[in-house]
Amino acid sequence: MRVVCCDGMTALHESLVGVDGKVVAHIDPYDPWAQGPAGVSAVGLARELIRRGVGLVYWYGYDGPEQRGWAFDELRESSSAAILWCGDVMIASHEKAAFGGDLGDATTPGTGFGVVCANVSTEAINACRRLGEELARAYDGIPLPDGMSGHLDFTVRFAPGSS
Numbered sequence: 001m002r003v004v005c006c007d008g009m010t011a012l013h014e015s016l017v018g019v020d021g022k023v024v025a026h027i028d029p030y031d032p033w034a035q036g037p038a039g040v041s042a043v044g045l046a047r048e049l050i051r052r053g054v055g056l057v058y059w060y061g062y063d064g065p066e067q068r069g070w071a072f073d074e075l076r077e078s079s080s081a082a083i084l085w086c087g088d089v090m091i092a093s094h095e096k097a098a099f100g101g102d103l104g105d106a107t108t109p110g111t112g113f114g115v116v117c118a119n120v121s122t123e124a125i126n127a128c129r130r131l132g133e134e135l136a137r138a139y140d141g142i143p144l145p146d147g148m149s150g151h152l153d154f155t156v157r158f159a160p161g162s163s
Contacts, residue, residue: 063101089135089153109144
C-alpha cells in the first residue's frame with residue numbers, strides 16, 4: 001500500500017502504467033468535466049481507464065430526466081471492445097411525471113444517479129443489477145417529502161463490446 005499526497009485523479013492517472021486489468025477504480029466526481037492538476041477530467045480519466053482495460057465503476061448524478069444515463073452515453077464511445085453496463089436510479093412519483101429535480105436535495109422526482117461499470121466481471125455486473133432492483137423494490141410506495149407516493153425507477157443500459 002502507498003499513500004500519495006495529491007489530487008486523487010492525478011494520482012490514479014499517473015499510476016496507470018503497467019496496471020492493465022489489475023485494478024478496479026471507482027470515480028465519483030463533483031464536476032465530471034473539470035480538469036484536475038494533471039489536465040484530465042473525471043470523464044477523460046474514465047475513458048482512459050476503459051481503453052486500457054482497467055476495471056471501472058463510475059458514479060454520476062443528475063437533476064433532470066433528460067440527463068438520465070448521460071455518463072453511459074459519454075463513456076460508451078471510449079472503446080468498442082469494452083463491455084459497459086449502467087444501472088440508473090431516478091426518483092419518481094406515482095402521482096405526477098418527473099421533471100426537473102434537484103441533485104442537491106435528491107428527493108424530488110427527476111433527480112437520479114447511476115453507475116457505469118466497465119471491464120468488470122459478469123458476476124459483478126449481476127450483483128450491481130440485483131442491488132438496483134432491490135433498492136427500487138425497497139422504496140416502492142415510500143412517501144416523498146411533499147407527501148406524494150414515490151418510488152425509484154431503476155433501468156439498465158448495456159453495451160456489448162466487440163471482442
